[in-house]
Amino acid sequence: MQAIKRFVLLSAVLAGSASLSQSTPRQVIGVSIPSADHGWTAGVVYHANQAKAALEKKYPNVQIIIKTAKDSTEQANQIQDLATVNKIGALVILPQESAPLTRPVANVKAKGVFVTVVDRGLTDPKAQDAYVAGDNTAFGRVAGEYFVQRLGASGGNVVVLRGIPTVIDNQRVAAFNAAVAKNPKIKVLDAKYGNWNRDDAFKVMQDYLTRFPKIDAVWASDDDMAVGVLRAIQQARRKDIKFVVGGAGMKEMIKKVMDGDQMMPVNVTYPPSMIADAMRLTVESRVTGKPMKATTIIPSVLVTKANAKQFYFPDSPF
Amino acid sequence: MSTPNPPLPEVAPPRVTPRSVLTRLGTLGPLLGLLALAVVATLLNPDFLTASNISNVLTRAAFTGIIAVGMTFVIISGGIDLSVGSLAALIAGSMILIMNSLKGSLGAGVGTILLGMLAALAIGALAGLFHGTTITRGRIEPFIVTLGTLGIYRAVLTYLAQGGAISLDLDIGDRYSPVYYGRLLGIPIPILVFAAVALLGGLILNRTRYGRYVQAIGSNEQVARYAAINVTGVKIATYVLLGVCVGLATILYVPQLGSATPSTGLLWELDAIAAVIIGGTALRGGSGRIWGTVVGAVLLVTIGNVLNLTNIISVYLNAAVTGLVIILVAFFQRGRR
Numbered sequence: 001m002q003a004i005k006r007f008v009l010l011s012a013v014l015a016g017s018a019s020l021s022q023s024t025p026r027q028v029i030g031v032s033i034p035s036a037d038h039g040w041t042a043g044v045v046y047h048a049n050q051a052k053a054a055l056e057k058k059y060p061n062v063q064i065i066i067k068t069a070k071d072s073t074e075q076a077n078q079i080q081d082l083a084t085v086n087k088i089g090a091l092v093i094l095p096q097e098s099a100p101l102t103r104p105v106a107n108v109k110a111k112g113v114f115v116t117v118v119d120r121g122l123t124d125p126k127a128q129d130a131y132v133a134g135d136n137t138a139f140g141r142v143a144g145e146y147f148v149q150r151l152g153a154s155g156g157n158v159v160v161l162r163g164i165p166t167v168i169d170n171q172r173v174a175a176f177n178a179a180v181a182k183n184p185k186i187k188v189l190d191a192k193y194g195n196w197n198r199d200d201a202f203k204v205m206q207d208y209l210t211r212f213p214k215i216d217a218v219w220a221s222d223d224d225m226a227v228g229v230l231r232a233i234q235q236a237r238r239k240d241i242k243f244v245v246g247g248a249g250m251k252e253m254i255k256k257v258m259d260g261d262q263m264m265p266v267n268v269t270y271p272p273s274m275i276a277d278a279m280r281l282t283v284e285s286r287v288t289g290k291p292m293k294a295t296t297i298i299p300s301v302l303v304t305k306a307n308a309k310q311f312y313f314p315d316s317p318f
Numbered sequence: 319m320s321t322p323n324p325p326l327p328e329v330a331p332p333r334v335t336p337r338s339v340l341t342r343l344g345t346l347g348p349l350l351g352l353l354a355l356a357v358v359a360t361l362l363n364p365d366f367l368t369a370s371n372i373s374n375v376l377t378r379a380a381f382t383g384i385i386a387v388g389m390t391f392v393i394i395s396g397g398i399d400l401s402v403g404s405l406a407a408l409i410a411g412s413m414i415l416i417m418n419s420l421k422g423s424l425g426a427g428v429g430t431i432l433l434g435m436l437a438a439l440a441i442g443a444l445a446g447l448f449h450g451t452t453i454t455r456g457r458i459e460p461f462i463v464t465l466g467t468l469g470i471y472r473a474v475l476t477y478l479a480q481g482g483a484i485s486l487d488l489d490i491g492d493r494y495s496p497v498y499y500g501r502l503l504g505i506p507i508p509i510l511v512f513a514a515v516a517l518l519g520g521l522i523l524n525r526t527r528y529g530r531y532v533q534a535i536g537s538n539e540q541v542a543r544y545a546a547i548n549v550t551g552v553k554i555a556t557y558v559l560l561g562v563c564v565g566l567a568t569i570l571y572v573p574q575l576g577s578a579t580p581s582t583g584l585l586w587e588l589d590a591i592a593a594v595i596i597g598g599t600a601l602r603g604g605s606g607r608i609w610g611t612v613v614g615a616v617l618l619v620t621i622g623n624v625l626n627l628t629n630i631i632s633v634y635l636n637a638a639v640t641g642l643v644i645i646l647v648a649f650f651q652r653g654r655r
Contacts, residue, residue, distance in 0.1 A: 035476075035481070036476060036480065036481020036482070036580070037476065037481065037580050037581070038481070038579065038580060038581050039481075039482050039483060039579065041481060042479070042480055042481025042482040042580075043482070045480075045481055046480070046481075162633070165633075165634060190629060191633075192626055192633055193633055193636070196581075197581045197584070198575050198577065198579060198581070198582075199574075199575070199581075199582070202574070202575065203378060203622065203623075203626070204626055206374045207371075207374070207623055207626030207627055208626070210365050210368065210370060210371045210374065210627065211363065211365055211626070211627050224483075224579070224581075227575060227577065228575060231574065231575055235499055236370075252485070316482075317479065317480035317481055317482025317483075318481075318482045
């Protein structure tokens with residue numbers, strides 16, 4: 001008898017607390033991102049932490065858990081833990097790689113977790129509820145259009161440094177080539193991989209300088225690589241190169257644009273802060289109950305001296 | 319008789335049969351490989367032989383080349399070190415942070431830079447001491463110890479840099495840059511340092527008692543112990559030597575870009591080990607040659623250079639070409655085993 005009474009009492013209390021928590025639902029949001037292994041991902045980690053602080057302050061019932069992973073396997077394990085241990089209601093994920101993470105993400109979604117995928121799409125879009133991404137095509141196109149406009153009717157010789165062989169890099173380079181093809185006087189001499197790495201870009205640029213006696217402009221396609229490219233040009237004391245365009249919005253490069261540097265007149269954004277946008281949109285939609293747009297594209301814009309200030313984050317590691 | 323008796327064909331000739339010719343050729347394998355590559359490169363692009371290109375190639379080879387000279391000692395003694403790339407990155411980051419913080423009290427002068435260099439050598443030596451001690455006294459496989467530190471060093475650097483870049487103060491960078499970009503008698507300084515390190519390494523390995531001990535330990539550690547060689551001490555010293563080489567390479571590397579990022583020195587360990595092996599040092603230890611290592615380091619860099627100077631191979635296949643050349647050079651050396 002005593003036991004049954006206690007059991008009834010206990011379940012009444014539990015039911016009460018459950019209904020209480022339902023009136024102010026507590027939201028646990030998991031964020032899974034690559035660990036900071038180069039400049040851009042360092043920016044992602046920085047902006048994710050900034051967004052966590054801001055969102056948790058704004059919505060006291062929201063708890064955000066950020067996990068960083070060094071590879072796809074680790075990331076797959078982490079999202080499994082987030083779903084089973086932390087009982088997350090929503091997942092914001094920037095996948096290390098598309099194909100290997102599609103199944104794990106689909107499994108999490110099947111458990112009723114709302115999934116927002118950032119930047120790198122999954123191979124099966126059914127595994128996600130919402131998609132937030134930068135515009136890789138625009139990243140290449142905007143840079144290419146600047147080359148067309150800047151080099152003008154006389155055109156010129158251009159060399160390109162590519163990133164790492166990936167779909168992202170292919171999209172960017174194809175869009176750049178398509179944009180500069182509008183001016184037949186612009187000649188793309190060669191495009192080799194600099195692996196989004198300063199040292200490799202330095203070597204590739206040195207060899208371009210050996211090989212081509214006249215280069216008018218360089219599309220470094222990334223700010224880390226632009227660092228190496230500028231040093232190689234400086235070392236060779238070549239005066240024929242009019243300008244270098246990197247991309248992604250590294251703070252040092254944005255600073256150069258702000259200061260009116262001759263060699264670095266513009267930059268093209270591919271902001272690591274897109275993770276913060278994705279987190280904000282996801283949290284807002286969870287809290288207010290309003291559905292989130294299926295696809296949100298963060299545009300790649302041309303940074304010039306006039307608007308550089310709004311892209312400058314001096315505290316970010318990137 | 320006017321004609322001498324023909325020697326017994328079965329006994330004497332084997333010493334000059336194709337096999338022994340191959341053996342001799344095998345020793346020169348890496349050099350022949352490099353020459354063949356240079357010829358091909360010149361045919362593909364005459365700019366290959368310009369002084370500026372050759373100096374670019376040799377300067378690039380200096381980083382992993384200096385490390386590879388130290389690595390030769392470790393490998394000959396029967397060890398291995400997988401951590402050198404991560405260690406170079408950590409040293410680069412640490413010395414930049416140290417110099418930046420010294421600027422406040424010492425200014426952006428030579429003193430600051432010298433202290434930074436000293437710190438680089440000290441960190442390298444300490445890391446080597448740690449490796450050597452853990453491997454010999456702790457009795458852990460060198461592969462495991464250095465696999466562990468490979469992860470540790472890079473993680474610490476990534477932590478220090480918050481995943482981004484650690485950048486050298488601009489004023490210090492200006493004063494420091496001649497160490498990489500400067501020339502002495504028209505030769506870039508990194509090449510001169512590389513040559514000096516190789517020369518010194520060759521002397522130590524072939525002309526000193528210590529060098530003979532290293533080779534003896536690598537060829538048979540047990541016998542070396544019976545011969546009253548201080549095996550533990552000699553082994554620790556090889557790792558310290560390598561650590562100092564890594565420090566030296568980093569001292570030359572830092573003024574190049576004035577920054578350290580988590581991708582600094584990535585895969586340098588494989589380049590260094592490949593240079594040693596291409597150069598004819600046996601991976602199982604016992605014997606090796608410093609000059610071979612130097613040629614190996616230059617060969618590896620040349621492949622990348624040639625691929626950048628030409629357009630005939632799809633950029634997707636660059637790594638395949640490197641792999642193929644490594645295997646080919648090793649093939650021509652196999653006569654020695």
